[in-house]
Amino acid sequence: MQKINLINKYKIKSVSIENHKSIEKLCKECSDYYILHNGKIPSKEDTDEICTALPPNKSYEDKFVLGIYKFDNELVGIVDIVKDFPTIGEWMLGLMLIKPEERGNRLGKIVHEALVGWAIDLGATSFRIGAIEDNYKGINFWTTLGYTKVKEVNMDFTEKSHIVNVMTLKVQ
Template sequence: MNNSASFALNRPGYSAKLLKPEDAAVLQSLYEQCTEFALLTDGQLPSPMAARDEFDAVPDGKTTQDKYIFGLFNPQNDLLGMIESIRHYPDNQTWWLGLMMLSPEQRGQGLGSEFYQAFENWVSAQGVKQVSLSVVEANELGLQFWKSLGFKVIRKTEPRQFGNKTHAVYVMSRPVETTV
């Protein structure tokens, strides 16, 4: 397994670094820049502890050792985005992407696609066969984004509660070419 705590993008000076709980304050700032996502999914602003809580939230059967949160940094070392993921979930052949955020002023310039592709390249070195994720039905732009990257809808779930809102969820997956 590749234990490198960072990976580069194809943009000069841009990189992704593994975030640790002590980075919660800078991550919280990104959450507060991306309030429209919280309002879309949960119907409420992110809590003041949203970033801190992100480091501890894991699915049943997983530990915080299975969680990877990568921050996307520009050449000035400003946090522009993040990817939260769980290794070997829901099975040993899959890497689950739980959340990807990009600051609003960075969107629409190809940076999100480049960030994801660099993440997938890093994940491929971990020997998994696919990346899976979910998109709430109301997030039409998110659904289009993931489809543009080759993700396919595997199933649609029954509606469930997210904060103050209820959503059906599209579970999506994409095969990964393993590089090990």
Template sequence: MFKQNSIEINNEKYIIRNLNIKDKNIIQKLCEDCTDYYNIVSGEEPKEDTWKEILEDLPPNKTYEEKYVLGIFKDKNLVAIVDLVRDYPDKGEWILGLLLIHPMERRKGLGEKINGLISNMVKDNKGTKLRIGVVEDNSKALNFWRNIGYLEVKRVNLTIGNKENIVIVMNHSVV
């Protein structure tokens, strides 16, 4: 379980806490506010139950005790979501399944701050690296992850929604 925390960027305070089923409406609203992301990745708008995928989807052989879904709030509004799974695909490696930031909060340094926070979380739990898969067509995200030190390890073909994608798998050491 993640302990509530806060970060500050340009004198603006953000609160980070665990999300759960009670937060389904605000998770769904953020997804709908980020249709640009969903169109790039899946060629579709977010579904009515996208919130459920975020809270419930797990990689093979993982449990909910190994999954963290964090919400980042500004002025009591959910502005970002982090979906993180411990020890996947290998022990010590944590997969960042999703970092979704509201369009009005992008390019303010929030993504980098969140990455620092989760890197520390991974380190505190004896993890050694973070892994993320980025759709090649999501060039802004790809540039972001590269700029903060993530390195490509492989490329895989993956169908997401209605779209065939090349997913660039990237790692980042946290030690």
């Protein structure tokens, strides 16, 4: 992926396991998400998993781990997205994590709009996300962007079990 310059002078660009220290710092700053989701603060394994975890029958060529950078090159967010999963044309947005002090200023919406445009150019026709039912702010955010709930699934995480709302958005 080439760099995407956003309208707010932030940018999106690829990151990898080599960026572990900055990813780990971001995850710790977003420990509210991890406590809600996993029941504990993020571990090194949680951080590594952002770059390494793959869904069934997918390769690293299908996975994009993207950093959201402030104009001073500070990593303020991360996105994990897999193309053509679970079906061709549907892209799974596995994670969009933004530092707490960067939330609420439209950054998430700006990033999402840029990702949709980029993904459409690569053949995306829809996006899919999973939002845990307890993440009221997250569900509200995704609903505001036009995502609709298509089903619920029960999932076990590190130290918690959740009902996960599977939500989709048609982009073409």
